[in-house]
Amino acid sequence: MHAEQMAEEFPVVGLDTAALEAVRLLASRRLPGLIVVGQDGCPHSVLPASQVVRFLVPSYVQDDPSLARVMDEPFADQAAGKLTGATVRQLLPSEPVELPAVNHDDTVVEVAAIMARLRCPLVAVMRDKTILGAITASRLLELVTSES
Amino acid sequence: MHAEQMAEEFPVVGLDTAALEAVRLLASRRLPGLIVVGQDGCPHSVLPASQVVRFLVPSYVQDDPSLARVMDEPFADQAAGKLTGATVRQLLPSEPVELPAVNHDDTVVEVAAIMARLRCPLVAVMRDKTILGAITASRLLELVTSES
Numbered sequence: 448m449h450a451e452q453m454a455e456e457f458p459v460v461g462l463d464t465a466a467l468e469a470v471r472l473l474a475s476r477r478l479p480g481l482i483v484v485g486q487d488g489c490p491h492s493v494l495p496a497s498q499v500v501r502f503l504v505p506s507y508v509q510d511d512p513s514l515a516r517v518m519d520e521p522f523a524d525q526a527a528g529k530l531t532g533a534t535v536r537q538l539l540p541s542e543p544v545e546l547p548a549v550n551h552d553d554t555v556v557e558v559a560a561i562m563a564r565l566r567c568p569l570v571a572v573m574r575d576k577t578i579l580g581a582i583t584a585s586r587l588l589e590l591v592t593s594e595s
Numbered sequence: 596m597h598a599e600q601m602a603e604e605f606p607v608v609g610l611d612t613a614a615l616e617a618v619r620l621l622a623s624r625r626l627p628g629l630i631v632v633g634q635d636g637c638p639h640s641v642l643p644a645s646q647v648v649r650f651l652v653p654s655y656v657q658d659d660p661s662l663a664r665v666m667d668e669p670f671a672d673q674a675a676g677k678l679t680g681a682t683v684r685q686l687l688p689s690e691p692v693e694l695p696a697v698n699h700d701d702t703v704v705e706v707a708a709i710m711a712r713l714r715c716p717l718v719a720v721m722r723d724k725t726i727l728g729a730i731t732a733s734r735l736l737e738l739v740t741s742e743s
Contacts, residue, residue: 474737496732512708560660584644589622
C-alpha cells in the first residue's frame with residue numbers, strides 16, 4: 448500500500464482565510480488542527496487548535512490563570528472580537544508547526560518512519576505540488592493493525 | 596458554564612492495559628491520544644498516537660527512513676510482534692506527556708487559560724480524584740464560538 452491509498456481528505460485553509468472560518472472548521476469537525484497552505488498551494492504549516500485557544504486568551508490571564516475570574520467582559524465576546532477581521536496568518540504561532548510531506552508513492556513503513564522521526568501526528572501526502580490528503584498517526588495505526 | 600458541563604467522555608487506559616487494546620482504541624476512534632491513569636485512577640499522562648508509531652518503527656529506520664525499503668519482514672507483522680504482550684507502560688515515552696487537570700467547577704475561561712499557558716490540546720476534568728471526562732481544544736472553541 449502506498450501513501451496515496453492511505454491519505455484521507457483533510458481540511459485545508461490558506462494564510463488569508465478568515466480566522467472565524469478556520470475556528471468553525473476546527474470546532475465543527477472537532478479537529479486537533481488544520482493544514483495551512485501558502486499562496487502556491489503547498490503546505491505551509493499546521494494550525495493547532497490549542498494555538499487558537501492561546502490566541503484568544505489575554506496574555507495576562509495566560510501568565511496568571513487566577514486573573515480569569517476578574518475579566519470584565521464575557522470571554523465569548525472577547526473571543527469574537529479578536530477573531531473578527533483576523534486571518535489565519537495572525538493565528539499562527541511565531542514559530543510555525545512544520546507539516547511534513549510524504550510522496551504519493553511512499554510505503555506504509557516509510558510514512559511511519561517519517562512520523563516516528565519527527566514525532567508528528569500528521570503528514571501531508573503530495574503528488575508533485577498538489578496535496579492529495581493527509582495521514583494521521585491513528586489512521587496509520589489502523590492500517591498497520593488491520594493488515595496483520 | 597463550568598468544566599463539568601464542558602467535559603466529554605474520553606477513552607482512558609491504565610499503565611497495565613494491553614498495548615494492543617490501546618492501539619485498537621486509538622485506531623478505531625481515530626484519536627490523537629489516550630488518557631493514561633495510574634493505579635489510583637488519577638491521570639498519569641497522555642499516550643499520543645504518534646508515540647505508538649514511534650514504538651513500532653525500528654530505531655535504525657527512524658535514523659534513516661530510506662532503510663525502510665530494506666526491512667526484511669512486513670511492517671504489520673513486526674508491529675504485531677512488538678505489541679503482543681506489551682503494556683501501555685512500555686509504549687509511553689521516557690518523558691511522559693503531562694495531562695493537565697482542571698476542577699469540575701472551573702469556568703470556560705479558566706480552562707482556556709490553562710490550555711493556553713501549557714499549550715496543551717487536552718485537559719482532564721476532575722472532581723476530587725475522579726476523572727469526569729476531558730475537554731479538547733476544539734471542544735472549547737466550539738463552546739466559545741457558539742456562545743457569541
